[in-house]
């Protein structure tokens with residue numbers, strides 16, 4: 274068993290060793306949890322129903338290691354762009370991150386893990402959750418080092434409900450420096466932008482632009498997402514036309530409102546980050562299950578999606594298609610309603 278005393282001093286060496294030791298275990302837990310809300314397992318736990326994956330060094334950075342995770346893609350840890358910018362956005366706001374903040378905090382089950390508290394953000398998530406993916410995209414955009422904790426959606430512990438999110442949902446984050454815990458994806462993203470994006474790249478400071486951004490987010494959550502999901506889940510032919518019309522109206526709003534190339538104009542913002550996971554699912558699921566191409570009648574929206582989805586931050590978070598199929602098939606089999614198990 275590794276211990277702090279016997280560990281190499283270099284954070285990257287620590288991380289490489291942790292990766293070697295943890296990988297088989299982590300892959301096992303990902304297989305078990307893949308596509309399933311039921312799923313977190315593993316002996317590396319913060320609590321009985323969460324498993325924490327700690328970032329390890331796969332690419333050099335001024336932080337020593339830049340980290341992240343690719344759940345379900347059998348690569349547990351993300352290598353950020355090795356040509357990495359000399360100063361990441363995180364560093365522009367916060368100054369150079371120092372490797373000395375990393376340390377081995379504990380050992381369990383023969384594996385050395387890095388302390389969650391050594392990274393600025395702890396990310397509570399589920400593998401296939403589009404709301405969590407929004408937050409993941411923003412952390413990738415801002416290059417915030419983070420750890421990932423998988424939450425068991427069907428068996429939320431008192432710990433998670435009390436300490437992290439009383440609604441029991443993911444995503445949620447904990448800010449290591451301030452101790453702040455934030456949930457609700459759109460609120461988390463604004464928090465991350467306020468905390469880590471000194472340049473206001475993702476959340477403009479100008480009031481009208483901020484309002485427009487929030488209106489896009491509101492439209493997405495109250496119009497587009499339910500229209501897509503209820504059409505996809507619909508098994509009643511007599512309701513099909515009305516549901517298709519609801520989706521058409523929701524998409525029309527994009528078609529008329531997109532400034533281009535991003536939703537608000539030249540800059541990629543939180544509005545694009547929030548929308549991408551939902552458009553990824555919209556395009557793929559309707560083609561797969563309904564043989565429909567929902568963006569074909571909306572060329573500006575289609576062009577936006579093509580452009581925005583090419584960003585590295587989104588590429589790093591893309592969900593595997595087979596897992597999406599598995600998930601939607603499971604939803605279809607149980608007549609899952611929009612909003613899920615708990616409507617809050």
Ligand SMILES: N[C@@H](CCC(=O)N[C@@H](CS)C(=O)NCC(=O)O)C(=O)O
Pocket residue numbers: 399401402403404405426440441442443444456457458459612613614615616617
């Ligand atoms: N409004 C929430 C929605 C989050 C949400 O619905 N998360 C789902 C997974 S995609 C969840 O945690 N479901 C568990 C439950 O409903 O108990 C947000 O934007 O964060």
